[in-house]
Amino acid sequence: MLKFLRKTVIHNWFRLTRGATLGVRILAIDGQDRVCLVRHTYLPGWHLPGGGVERGEHALEAAMKEAQEEAGLIILPDDLHLVSIHTNFAHFKGDHVLLYRASAWTLEPTNRAHEIAEHGFFPLADLPLGTTASTHRRLAEAKGGATLPTW
Secondary structure, eight states, rough: OOIIOOOIHHHHHHHHOOOOOEEEEEEEEETTTEEEEESSSSSEEEESSSEEEOOOOHHHHHHHHHHHHHHOOOOGGGGGGEEEEEEEETTTTTTTEEEESSSSOOOOOOOOHHHHHHHEEETTTTTOOOOOOOHHHHHHHHHHHHOOSSS
16 A cells, blocks of 8 residues: 555655656666665666655755665765766656766665665676666666667
């Protein structure tokens, strides 16, 4: 029931009350060529950590907060670098997502956010089954592939 409320009611309320939404995603690849991914309780697939930027919140602050809450990554502001800006117009014509790359972080054991079912670092060459198409695109772009216009 909570999944239904979150996905349907809360998301639709945000869509109706805001002309545009802004989200962040964090690309964290460690020295062993493993990427940090999360699996949500309310959304299928594996994703880069991230979330919405709240009213009055700086996007950089949101990226640091989401990385910590979802995956236990403690990232300093100087270690986050804006890589690209994407749109996700499939469900809402005003949705924008900022992709930040983390150049350094520390890991802390986390009581991850209630909406995260699992998180971890996975080899780039062997991503978990269910890794989303948009996550694959962001990783291809990070390796020098073409930038696609959709998130």
